[in-house]
Amino acid sequence: MEKGxxxxxxxxxxxxxYPGYPEPSHHGAWIAKVNGDNFRNCNEYxxxxxxxxxxEHTLELQNGVGHPPxxxxxxxxxxxxxxxxxxxEELGGVCTMSFxxxxxxxxxxxxxxxxxxxxxxxxxxxxxxxxxxxxFFRVHQSPHLTTRARKDLMTQDQIERVWSWENFRxxxxxxxxxxxxxxx
Ligand SMILES: [Zn+2]
Numbered sequence: 001m002e003k004g005x006x007x008x009x010x011x012x013x014x015x016x017x018y019p020g021y022p023e024p025s026h027h028g029a030w031i032a033k034v035n036g037d038n039f040r041n042c043n044e045y046x047x048x049x050x051x052x053x054x055x056e057h058t059l060e061l062q063n064g065v066g067h068p069p070x071x072x073x074x075x076x077x078x079x080x081x082x083x084x085x086x087x088x089e090e091l092g093g094v095c096t097m098s099f100x101x102x103x104x105x106x107x108x109x110x111x112x113x114x115x116x117x118x119x120x121x122x123x124x125x126x127x128x129x130x131x132x133x134x135x136f137f138r139v140h141q142s143p144h145l146t147t148r149a150r151k152d153l154m155t156q157d158q159i160e161r162v163w164s165w166e167n168f169r170x171x172x173x174x175x176x177x178x179x180x181x182x183x184x
Pocket of ligand 1: 070071
């Protein structure tokens with residue numbers, strides 16, 4: 001039977017989606033990124049590897065703050081998946097994430113799912129160490145990510161430590177007076 005190519009676009013190959021492959025991100029190689037731009041009504045999915053070899057660079061960029069506190073309009077899920085199938089509970093690294101107005105800190109050392117309800121402040125996400133490769137897999141339950149920084153939950157020193165505010169710029173909150181009144 002002749003094989004057609006009608007549905008080729010439904011198999012997203014890392015080597016074709018990323019011209020720079022296998023150049024790693026600041027953590028490790030990308031696996032894929034898809035959202036509503038790729039497929040109609042597709043939520044945003046972003047998996048990438050975290051590997052020991054890039055940890056030095058990762059720690060330098062994170063500079064003790066990592067991904068700073070922020071909120072989304074949609075629910076967010078972060079899967080942290082260890083790569084040892086015989087010890088699947090072992091993450092192979094240590095991550096940290098804080099939640100709420102009080103920035104309650106959690107240290108994550110095991111394969112975990114982090115569920116972040118829409119509107120809940122979260123951040124200072126950092127990879128503190130990586131002994132074995134693991135997978136970071138982020139899902140946003142909307143076709144396009146929205147995000148708003150919560151600088152009011154940070155000290156001036158922490159604000160200045162963020163390596164690139166351009167990477168953490170507000171998206172999708174431009175006309176939201178509700179959030180303005182809540183934050184400022
Ligand atoms: Zn988030």
